[in-house]
Amino acid sequence: MDITFKNVSYIYQRNTPFAHKAIEDLSFHIPSGSFVAIIGHTGSGKSTLIQHLNGLVSPSSGEVTIGDYRLTDEKKPKQMKELRSRVGVVFQYPEHQLFEETVEKDIAFGPQNFDISETEINKRIKEVIPKVGLQEELLKRSPFELSGGQMRRVAIAGVLAIKPDVLVLDEPTAGLDPRGQKEMMDMFYTMHQEEGLTTVLVTHSMEDAVKYADHVIILNNGTKYMEGKPEDVLTQQEALNKVQLDVPEAVQFLQSFEKRFGVQIPFTRQSTKEIAQSVQRYIKGAGPHE
């Protein structure tokens, strides 16, 4: 589903002395099937943005469109429940939201809310379990006996069992160890591709943004600061430094290399191996190829 924000502003506690503008005049367009990374510091408006995507909040002004669903200040779509069945949100530390007696019941909870038949739910659970990297033996266990990483996978399975078209991920790898982080991101990326999802990833990691996203949006103080392809946006060191963000390490290296050697190797999201090979060509006396 296409996602469009048109001049969206959102004010918390509007018309009170505590009124606080979290998003201001935000416009962007995410075509269906994209993998978008949203980057910004704490307080930049990321979480408020996400809450618009499945109608947890409606814009104070402006308009949000998700597929055929429109959200404005005056009207919430009648089919809010339908919207929520199509936009799955994995919040930060989703394992904190587990509550059922068994893994199976916890995964079933989401689809049950959307009146999906029991046979269908059982079928989906079977499908979703291997996708998130869990074993079927765990289904009868209490989710609270599992490790943190497994608990998070259960929570994610619950969102996937709704079969959303849009998957929103709010820092999905926070608190995992490096291997866990990589496995989790690879899992989302595979699902994104296999199921033609539209994926919105909120992250602090420039490395993840450059590796997985085809489009990045950088937020600062509730407004859009930059937007575009990762290789265009995430190479602008000066602009990023201004909002205390940094370019990915590979970009940093290429830029320092250029300063030192006066040779420009453009960043095209190439692999580290390819970077090494390009560098090799410029280093005199660098070995067998000379």
Place this chain on the structure above:
Amino acid sequence: MRNKFIEFRNVSFRYSDEEPWVLKNCSFEIYENEWIAIIGHNGSGKSTIAKLMNGLLFPQEGEIIINGQQVNEETIWDIRRDVGMVFQNPDNQFVGTTVQDDVAFGMENRGFPRAEMVKRIEQNLTAVGMQEYRLTEPHRLSGGQKQRVAIASVLAISPKVLILDEATAMLDPKGRMEIMRTVSNVQEEYKLSLITITHDLQEVVQAERVLVMNKGEIWDEATPREIFAKKEALREIGLDVPFVAILTDELKQAGISITNEPLNQEELLEDLWTLHSRT
């Protein structure tokens, strides 16, 4: 030669008799005024080590000596004065209604005189760059600011060891930078031992020594440079390797003979430049 401050002698720990060992026969030493990083996959025993160091947990086997005293029920109150700890979640460690109340809390518990408290609040909030927020309510602070206050609160009771147990994990990059800058200044100024438990490679690189945990055992103990040279092995135990180390490997494979194991991009570029200008 520096003095030993913390010593683990064949320490094993498990939560109950039915459960597997979380730490198995661990022995190591931490010196005065040393920065050591502890890394390892989730569940490798890192945080258990931290909790054993200030008597939040006690080992079933082996002994832990801190500042010449064995950690046990009788000594923990002395030891906790020496071992300050900052945890992962900035929202779980605030007790005061203002920043200065929070810093005062630990000192009040230990019966510091008021004049001394006032002095130390000022001194330690300045050390972490939070003096202007003395009267601010904690919920108005960012995650990084909260953690800096938490560090000031711990420093106020003049510990000899500061343990950061994934204290930057929940912060954004800006917050992480603030904390690492603060911590490195503080270590310099206060001459304390610093133990950072982390997955963040930037934090590991800054340490003098790294303790690598795997499945409850000490897997390795060496300088960051030596540790990151073992790329494949690190990956096998679920850990990450810095970009510079990966690039260095690829450069070697491409036929560039880099002899050192560079720890950061500057070192790598320097090596490349030397090679380049030699011919």
